[in-house]
Amino acid sequence: MKERNGITQHPAYPCWLNYKQYPKAADPCFEKYGRAVRVAEPSRVLNTAAQELCRAMESIFGLTPAVIREDDRQPYIQLCVTPGTAAAASGFCIRAVQENGQDKIVISGTDEAEVLYGVFRFLFLIGSGKTIGEIETQETTCNRLRIMEQWDNLSGEIERGYSGNSIFYEHGKITKNLERIRDYARLLSSVGINYISINNVNVFEEETKFISDVYLPEIASIASVFSDYGIRLLLSINFASPIALGGLETADPLDSGVQNWWKETADRIYAHIPDFGGFLVKADSESRPGPYTYGRDHAQGANMLADALQPHGGLVVWRCFVYNCHTDWRDRKLDRARAAYDNFVPLDGKFRDNVILQIKNGPMDFQIREPVTPLFGAMEKTNQIIEFQIAQEYTGHQIDLCFLVPLWKEALDFDTDAKGKGSFVREIVSGKLFHTQTGGVAGVSNIGDSPAWTGNPLAQANLFGFGRLARTPSLTSREIAEEWVRLTFGGEAVVVEKITDMLLRSREIYEKYTCPLGIGWFVNPGIHYGPSVDGYEYSRWGTYHYADWKGIGVDRTVATGTGYAGQYKGRNAEMYEHMETCPENLLLFFHHVPYNYVLKSGLTLLQHIYNSHFQGVEEAAELQKTWDSLRGLVDETIFEEVQRRFELQMKNAVEWRDVVNTYFFRRTGIPDEKGRHIYP
Numbered sequence: 300m301k302e303r304n305g306i307t308q309h310p311a312y313p314c315w316l317n318y319k320q321y322p323k324a325a326d327p328c329f330e331k332y333g334r335a336v337r338v339a340e341p342s343r344v345l346n347t348a349a350q351e352l353c354r355a356m357e358s359i360f361g362l363t364p365a366v367i368r369e370d371d372r373q374p375y376i377q378l379c380v381t382p383g384t385a386a387a388a389s390g391f392c393i394r395a396v397q398e399n400g401q402d403k404i405v406i407s408g409t410d411e412a413e414v415l416y417g418v419f420r421f422l423f424l425i426g427s428g429k430t431i432g433e434i435e436t437q438e439t440t441c442n443r444l445r446i447m448e449q450w451d452n453l454s455g456e457i458e459r460g461y462s463g464n465s466i467f468y469e470h471g472k473i474t475k476n477l478e479r480i481r482d483y484a485r486l487l488s489s490v491g492i493n494y495i496s497i498n499n500v501n502v503f504e505e506e507t508k509f510i511s512d513v514y515l516p517e518i519a520s521i522a523s524v525f526s527d528y529g530i531r532l533l534l535s536i537n538f539a540s541p542i543a544l545g546g547l548e549t550a551d552p553l554d555s556g557v558q559n560w561w562k563e564t565a566d567r568i569y570a571h572i573p574d575f576g577g578f579l580v581k582a583d584s585e586s587r588p589g590p591y592t593y594g595r596d597h598a599q600g601a602n603m604l605a606d607a608l609q610p611h612g613g614l615v616v617w618r619c620f621v622y623n624c625h626t627d628w629r630d631r632k633l634d635r636a637r638a639a640y641d642n643f644v645p646l647d648g649k650f651r652d653n654v655i656l657q658i659k660n661g662p663m664d665f666q667i668r669e670p671v672t673p674l675f676g677a678m679e680k681t682n683q684i685i686e687f688q689i690a691q692e693y694t695g696h697q698i699d700l701c702f703l704v705p706l707w708k709e710a711l712d713f714d715t716d717a718k719g720k721g722s723f724v725r726e727i728v729s730g731k732l733f734h735t736q737t738g739g740v741a742g743v744s745n746i747g748d749s750p751a752w753t754g755n756p757l758a759q760a761n762l763f764g765f766g767r768l769a770r771t772p773s774l775t776s777r778e779i780a781e782e783w784v785r786l787t788f789g790g791e792a793v794v795v796e797k798i799t800d801m802l803l804r805s806r807e808i809y810e811k812y813t814c815p816l817g818i819g820w821f822v823n824p825g826i827h828y829g830p831s832v833d834g835y836e837y838s839r840w841g842t843y844h845y846a847d848w849k850g851i852g853v854d855r856t857v858a859t860g861t862g863y864a865g866q867y868k869g870r871n872a873e874m875y876e877h878m879e880t881c882p883e884n885l886l887l888f889f890h891h892v893p894y895n896y897v898l899k900s901g902l903t904l905l906q907h908i909y910n911s912h913f914q915g916v917e918e919a920a921e922l923q924k925t926w927d928s929l930r931g932l933v934d935e936t937i938f939e940e941v942q943r944r945f946e947l948q949m950k951n952a953v954e955w956r957d958v959v960n961t962y963f964f965r966r967t968g969i970p971d972e973k974g975r976h977i978y979p
Contacts, residue, residue: 490766
């Protein structure tokens, strides 16, 4: 453990910014340049960038750089803003140059935040062992919005939080510990995050007051910390706030009194927080209030808020997680998967330019595997961002190792066929495909007040990977994993190779011992950890698998099912419609399949279920064994914490295997052809 400000600090606390373990590059030039940092025109974020460089130079090389404003004869690192044209993408450039006999490394950006991103990228290159000849980099961002969303409550609890309590709230009050929030801002900025919402999308009574003078002064202090790192604050709001706070009798978005109340509220917020980013809204979903209460649609609700924010440059991020959570399991034609499409496609082109629809990557709810929602590709006139869940709600609670970057890559790389071949989701959310105003990527945070931020130190890879992928979707899962390992654990080859391999295998291993072929939801209700095959089968949530003694899966075809497959464009609709052409890893999502159906592997569906669950446990044991082999090569505190979680993962994997296999054996009476033990 290390001391900081008199407080014992966990060895995993610095995450990938543990500069003291960055290697001194083989090229001594970094040390030569790092003795001075030039900022010709200081500003808030440029000052942060200079401070970060000085901090790193001291930790890596033992230097105390001078911060200068004028040219100096000695080599230095120069930070500068070089604005591009209005149409140009935001980005930064890193290069070593010699001008008029002056040696310098120039880190320039199209704005001050981009300079800060360039500084962190420069430091990542050093941490990855690059030399002076390998640092030249020019990077533009694909996505204007890169949002971190906290599901934190004022009570200090975090909805779907697996890393302790909130760093923003404690004991029903906003925290005074701004130092930890500053450390979090550093982490987020280092991977390119530029917006953050700091309260749960389910806005309860006291949190509704966050947009009032009761809490705005304290929230402004938090916003100021993030502003130092180029990150703008969003607040989740209660759509019924005019009633709850304003004493109005309605929250009807077409009511002039309601409209004026929101405009006055926006003015008040910006008086406290001049660079306030805007509102994040969950409406008409899971019993949250919204425009449907008044017979209005989501465009009317969102536009009312957008008009209030528009004079200040604010955004409305409107979630599309809207569905009927009071369904009847008896009605096989009802299909939760259809809901987002059915609710929002008729509204395409009706939203203001400063409204962005936030769409979950899949049509259901962050399962280990589900298809990309057909809403991407169906709205050509509307700003869109894709929502991922970094917190492992259905993927192991940050106990089980599950590196989610491959899942996110699959979603971003999905070809919607909206404008023919090459109509990728990543091109839609960036705004390129449909030439929309703005877009990007949002992620539900996985951090809390645990000493290692994410509970399991290995879960930091998902936080890091989300930011890197949101800014640069062209990166591969391997590139992201390997970079994180090098920055976090150092460059020793065996450590890099083994942990990278563990990360890249982990998602499929988790899938093998949990839910087969895209069906999802075999999970304990409420807590969403551990197996309960029928846990949701007769519930109101619409998450059914329809297993009987003959087969399993949901018929979502146009011909005989819910018609969901027909929401896709072109080739995708045709592919998903037919069992023979449907990707087998999504087979049970789209089709009700007999247990004796023969897969391309030559196995029956039932034998595949048996095999995959046995294999999943075996491969989870391999992960555990690999980690055990790293004792002495990684910090002992980190080693032991991860080791304890692998012990829990093994118990979880065995429980999944035994429950799922026994469930299907009891349903069918068909034994495992390999004769392995299944409980009768």
